[in-house]
Amino acid sequence: MSPSPDLQARRPRADLDEHLSLLRRRWLLLVGCVVVGGTAGLALLRATPPAYTAVTQVLVTPVDGQDQSNQVSNRQREPLNLDTEAQIAQSAVVSARVAQALRIPAPQPVEVSVPPNSAVLWISVTAPEPVTAAAQSRAYADAYLANRRESARAATAERQQAVAAKLKQVQAALDAAVKEAGRLIKGSAEHTIATQRQSMLNRQAASLTLKYDALRTIAVTPGSVISEALPPARPSSPSLPLFLGTGLMAGLLLGAAAAYARDRLDTRLRTAADVERLTGLPVLTDLSASREHGVLHELACAVVASCPGKRLLVRSLPADLYASSLAEPLAVSAPLSVLDGSDVRDLARADAALVLVGLGRVASTEVVAAVRQLDRHGVPVVGVVTATDAVPEFVPLLDPRTHTPLGKLVATGELQVSVSAETTPMQSFHHRQRKQT
Secondary structure, three states: OOOOHHHHHHHHHHHHHHHHHHHHHOHHHHHHHHHHHHHHHHHHHHHOOOEEEEEEEEEEOOOOOOOOEOOOOOOOOOOEOHHHHHHHHOOHHHHHHHHHHHOOOOOOOEEEEOOOOOOEEEEEEEEOOHHHHHHHHHHHHHHHHHHHHHHHHHHHHHHHHHHHHHHHHHHHHHHHHHHHHHHOOOOOHHHHHHHHHHHHHHHHHHHHHHHHHHHHOOOOOOEEEEEOOOOOOOOOEOOHHHHHHHHHHHHHHHHHHHHHHHHHHOOEOOOHHHHHHHHOOOEEEEOOOOOOOOHHHHHHHHHHHHOOOOEEEEEEEOOOOOOOOOOEEEEOOOOOEEEOOOOOOHHHHOOEEEEEEEOOOOEHHHHHHHHHHHHHOOOOEEEEEEEOOEEEEOOOOOOOOOOOOHHHHHHHOHHHOOOOOOOOHHHHHHHHHHHHO
16 A cells, blocks of 8 residues: 555655754764865865966868868857867877977877867966966967968878879870871861860860969968967966865765764664654653753653553663762652562562663663563553653652551551552652641
């Protein structure tokens, strides 16, 4: 059977309250871990050497005939494929050019980004020194443009060679066609075909000549630097918000995990809520807090209402709680025979039991063990009373009566007050007090 909708709606809220309650109970451990995490983040910030980032902006212009076209989209509206150009700027060929230009074994790694809807490359280099970062960023930009320029010129030269070779073939074919047409008889069909072929070859030769001249006049413009890198005034890393935020977040997660682990492993009862949460027993009253008017009366009412008989066994945990010199006895009137367990017959005579728990001195396992022991003897537990420096005294100790013969009681007149067999010790005690007054 599935749970009711109301129960399903209350479960997330109940789980959240339980988690928040756990964190409130272990707030000191949680705050300590957060402080340690923040301190560790600041220490790591101080230990991390500073790094400087310099950026050079390069405007890339298309080179006719050799650039790969790019599909126009919302992100990239330029016909030039800048993603490919960014990979070329980070290639080993460009890096080797930078190392050769700066005369260093190996330059710092480069990062190339492409802003949306632009034909600009942001070439950034991070180095321990600001001057080094700026110099290498400019070197990467110059090396990229030089490589792009050489690649464009090489591609143009190859195209010129291909056009020149084709033009040479057409010229040779044209010369052969002219010679063949001179040997044929004018007006014949063969002569007409040769003339048409000659005209076609003339048109091809003229077209190839124009293309070759166009290739020779192409101006190779791979791009230009629109913003040179300057030595940065402040380091780009380490970042205080990043390190501190990471440390605090790590400390928060570690503190939450430690709080959960500590709460699961710690069985000591420190508050009345811990008693109900770890043992499942109802807390009738908490005498560790400030006592309001009527608390003791409500305690007596709850005990009388819960006790199925007339004999109530008070079980103190720890056993010396009532004997503590710090304890403040509180008189609680209840029409019950209250047993303190000092007599070996108390456990057998008890109709119910009340567990008195000293907060901060008892673990939940001890309370559970005591409840199981009472349950094995058929004594139900009506509830728990928590205390620290004040414990309830349900029955004040009665003064031991001296044995007096029945005849002497009649002669002295002390037998005038009769106590019924159903009168409890508490009622007898109150009756004696009224008589004395």
